[in-house]
Amino acid sequence: VTHLFSRTDLARRVSARLADPAALGASLADVDPPTALSGWLARLMLLHGVPINYLVPDEGMLPRESIRFFYVDMNWVDALIDGAFSIGRNVTAGGDSASHAVDRAVHPKLRDAVRAAAPSVRAAAFGVEPPAPALRVVSGFLLRSKVVQEHRGLGVNAYPDGGTPKDPTVTMLTVLRLEQLGPKSDTILCLVDGDAVQFDVHEPPEALHYGVQLGGAPSKKVSLFTRGADGATISFAGDPVEVPNFDQCFRTTAPRTIRMNAASGAIAQLLLTSVGAGSGIDPNDPYLDSAEMGFEMTEGVGMVSFGRGGQST
Amino acid sequence: VTSPPANPELDELVTFVQHRLPGLDDGKYQLTISQGVEDSAGVPVNSDAITRQYVFAVHGDRFAISDPTASVYSTFPAQNATGDFSGVFPHVVLTRPTYPWQRFPNDVLPQPPPTPPGDLDADVPTWLAVLILDDDDVAATQGALSLAPKAATVKDLFTTAVVTGSTLGTNPSYFSSVTEPGKAAAELEPGQTMDDAIQVIDVPLSLFWSLAPTMEDLEQTAHVRDVSLLNKATGRGADPGEPLGSFGVVFGNRLPQSGKKTYAYLVSLEGMESLLPTDAGGPPAGTPWSGTQLIRLAVLAGWQFYAVGDPSTFVHALLSLNGRKPPSTEPATMTTLALPYAGSNPVVTGALGMGYAPLDEQLRTGEKTVSWYRGPFVPAVVTDTVLPLPIASPDQVTSFDPTTGMLDVSYAAAWTLGRQLALQDPAFSVALYNWKRGLTQQAVDAVEHEVLTEAFRPDPTDPVGSLLHAAMRGLAASHPDPASRPE
Numbered sequence: 001v002t003h004l005f006s007r008t009d010l011a012r013r014v015s016a017r018l019a020d021p022a023a024l025g026a027s028l029a030d031v032d033p034p035t036a037l038s039g040w041l042a043r044l045m046l047l048h049g050v051p052i053n054y055l056v057p058d059e060g061m062l063p064r065e066s067i068r069f070f071y072v073d074m075n076w077v078d079a080l081i082d083g084a085f086s087i088g089r090n091v092t093a094g095g096d097s098a099s100h101a102v103d104r105a106v107h108p109k110l111r112d113a114v115r116a117a118a119p120s121v122r123a124a125a126f127g128v129e130p131p132a133p134a135l136r137v138v139s140g141f142l143l144r145s146k147v148v149q150e151h152r153g154l155g156v157n158a159y160p161d162g163g164t165p166k167d168p169t170v171t172m173l174t175v176l177r178l179e180q181l182g183p184k185s186d187t188i189l190c191l192v193d194g195d196a197v198q199f200d201v202h203e204p205p206e207a208l209h210y211g212v213q214l215g216g217a218p219s220k221k222v223s224l225f226t227r228g229a230d231g232a233t234i235s236f237a238g239d240p241v242e243v244p245n246f247d248q249c250f251r252t253t254a255p256r257t258i259r260m261n262a263a264s265g266a267i268a269q270l271l272l273t274s275v276g277a278g279s280g281i282d283p284n285d286p287y288l289d290s291a292e293m294g295f296e297m298t299e300g301v302g303m304v305s306f307g308r309g310g311q312s313t
Numbered sequence: 314v315t316s317p318p319a320n321p322e323l324d325e326l327v328t329f330v331q332h333r334l335p336g337l338d339d340g341k342y343q344l345t346i347s348q349g350v351e352d353s354a355g356v357p358v359n360s361d362a363i364t365r366q367y368v369f370a371v372h373g374d375r376f377a378i379s380d381p382t383a384s385v386y387s388t389f390p391a392q393n394a395t396g397d398f399s400g401v402f403p404h405v406v407l408t409r410p411t412y413p414w415q416r417f418p419n420d421v422l423p424q425p426p427p428t429p430p431g432d433l434d435a436d437v438p439t440w441l442a443v444l445i446l447d448d449d450d451v452a453a454t455q456g457a458l459s460l461a462p463k464a465a466t467v468k469d470l471f472t473t474a475v476v477t478g479s480t481l482g483t484n485p486s487y488f489s490s491v492t493e494p495g496k497a498a499a500e501l502e503p504g505q506t507m508d509d510a511i512q513v514i515d516v517p518l519s520l521f522w523s524l525a526p527t528m529e530d531l532e533q534t535a536h537v538r539d540v541s542l543l544n545k546a547t548g549r550g551a552d553p554g555e556p557l558g559s560f561g562v563v564f565g566n567r568l569p570q571s572g573k574k575t576y577a578y579l580v581s582l583e584g585m586e587s588l589l590p591t592d593a594g595g596p597p598a599g600t601p602w603s604g605t606q607l608i609r610l611a612v613l614a615g616w617q618f619y620a621v622g623d624p625s626t627f628v629h630a631l632l633s634l635n636g637r638k639p640p641s642t643e644p645a646t647m648t649t650l651a652l653p654y655a656g657s658n659p660v661v662t663g664a665l666g667m668g669y670a671p672l673d674e675q676l677r678t679g680e681k682t683v684s685w686y687r688g689p690f691v692p693a694v695v696t697d698t699v700l701p702l703p704i705a706s707p708d709q710v711t712s713f714d715p716t717t718g719m720l721d722v723s724y725a726a727a728w729t730l731g732r733q734l735a736l737q738d739p740a741f742s743v744a745l746y747n748w749k750r751g752l753t754q755q756a757v758d759a760v761e762h763e764v765l766t767e768a769f770r771p772d773p774t775d776p777v778g779s780l781l782h783a784a785m786r787g788l789a790a791s792h793p794d795p796a797s798r799p800e
Contacts, residue, residue, distance in 0.1 A: 083731025095705030
């Protein structure tokens with residue numbers, strides 16, 4: 001039986017197996033990459049941890065107060081991921097080492113696992129279910145501006161061709177990564193799954209401010225509303241209307257100081273005379289509550305759409 | 314109050330909520346449980362009811378915010394912002410939606426919370442106010458006002474007669490009703506000490522009365538906003554971990570002065586009902602204080618901005634990106650990541666337009682050269698897969714550009730960077746190496762298994778061999794099949 005256990009024979013067959021991609025692939029057919037590894041590589045796929053000077057090699061490409069749109073070259077990302085995956089691979093000129101052969105055999109499965117895990121990175125930050133990825137094209141933008149620092153929480157929506165708010169059906173692209181590059185950074189990186197033709201950048205709703213019109217006496221236009229049967233939902237009716245005698249809601253001794261409760265009463269009176277009982281205002285206590293007040297005093301959400309062929313508000 | 318979104322797809326709902334009252338306000342609590350036993354006639358069986366008492370406290374920031382970066386989400390206008398803010402009321406966005414109602418400005422406590430079946434929508438005043446001051450106020454008070462908040466301690470909120478060493482003197486502050494030294498300590502909540510560092514501002518009462526909100530105003534100057542977080546950026550502080558966010562918003566009641574540096578303060582008005590002005594901004598009826606006295610307020614947050622210059626709104630700032638000059642509607646000329654180039658060399662123009670940058674490179678052989686590099690962000694869609702994956706070495710993906718005689722090291726740099734990032738994280742690189750070693754072992758095991766299986770294939774012409782095979786098959790079976798090998 002000596003020939004049964006020939007060490008040379010075994011070694012020869014092992015190296016033959018490692019040299020034969022098809023046979024090696026069959027041996028490792030049912031291998032699934034550990035989720036910890038594919039998750040780490042998914043973060044790398046979204047360029048987490050890549051220094052900014054690798055993304056933008058020269059500051060002149062992204063000066064202050066600029067926005068730059070791009071597509072992600074997935075070849076570059078593949079090279080990045082393969083570099084990380086190459087730990088333990090013998091680097092040879094021709095790629096004919098045994099470790100290289102094993103990497104080649106499991107590479108397709110690993111690639112699929114990494115792509116499947118990519119949308120989970122952002123979804124996990126918000127505790128929501130990750131959407132199904134397509135990842136045929138990844139587009140995005142870099143925004144470097146003081147608005148990033150001054151308007152914490154600004155929002156971004158991305159639309160594909162034929163799915164913008166101007167089109168009959170609106171579709172929104174999955175945001176893969178939307179991240180301020182550091183707590184004090186003035187730069188936001190956005191990556192979306194798909195070819196975005198329009199990005200809408202809007203003010204954070206929690207930061208909408210109270211405003212009045214100046215230029216002479218202060219004035220304010222408010223939206224008339226009617227209250228739904230549940231008492232909590234209100235709907236608009238018509239265009240904003242000027243509040244009568246709004247300038248009298250300011251103190252005479254301190255003309256820039258508003259009497260907030262008087263303003264609340266003035267708006268409530270306007271609603272009572274214009275809308276009547278439908279507004280839900282109690283005629284015996286004609287004041288808005290602070291939520292309605294917040295709604296009437298805020299100025300609308302500022303939003304800028306960036307599209308191909310120019311920008312528009 | 315909910316505003317219906319213009320387009321349901323946009324999922325940008327913001328819900329305004331009148332107030333969100335905490336289950337328990339900040340302060341000390343005593344819980345008493347007693348149990349008595351009665352017979353069927355209602356006569357107590359045990360002489361004394363069994364009672365237990367528990368004392369606990371609900372803690373909340375009182376005269377200073379312990380973690381400003383976590384508690385104050387944002388301010389409007391932002392710190393040091395410049396713009397036309399003369400028509401806006403500054404505000405503070407707080408991460409905790411209950412914070413504006415955790416304490417009360419009322420003299421008499423506790424403020425009874427709205428309880429069923431009463432009017433649950435009753436207004437509740439907030440104890441926070443945003444005070445807006447500028448240099449003109451300093452001039453108007455002949456310098457009695459100082460705009461910079463002063464460092465102080467909690468004991469400086471008591472009159473000097475009550476707590477020796479206090480800098481308050483006889484001026485009004487939060488503890489004006491305390492007149493006996495022995496009762497001062499009882500005013501503090503568990504966890505507070507007289508020496509806790511705080512920031513204070515002293516405001517002449519005449520100025521305070523003209524600017525401060527009334528109790529009715531305080532019912533209107535704060536509300537809660539529930540917003541979706543899903544289209545917001547991560548990377549500033551911890552990830553929220555949930556798709557919906559809730560914020561408390563507190564508004565100022567004074568417009569900033571145009572052309573001036575404005576100082577805004579988030580101050581506490583806890584228990585200051587009797588010091589708040591009348592609706593017209595006059596002194597409260599029957600007040601014992603004179604307008605020249607200074608009221609001391611604890612500053613929970615302070616920031617400055619300049620109400621000068623451009624209409625520095627969000628929209629204007631975004632429209633001014635890429636060197637545009639609104640209201641011009643000219644499209645921006647430079648919208649891709651590319652180095653500006655004034656020359657006319659078509660090769661350089663093409664390369665820079667594709668996002669390449671010429672960078673110094675130190676070759677392995679020691680020479681220095683200039684090579685093309687570009688990052689992953691390109692101006693056009695790249696759909697072709699051009700790389701031989703896995704990559705054998707960085708040299709394999711370095712390409713030579715014959716028109717310029719320069720190397721393109723983009724993919725080689727990406728590969729090397731990936732390798733460095735992996736090595737930097739031992740948790741990943743060790744796990745990856747172990748996994749790969751297991752894979753190689755699995756391939757070797759598969760070959761071994763095949764060798765053994767082939768060797769013990771039965772030969773029907775050899776009876777001795779068949780017997781031997783039957784015996785050895787048991788041995789082969791004890792060699793595990795690699796397919797069933799646990800990871």
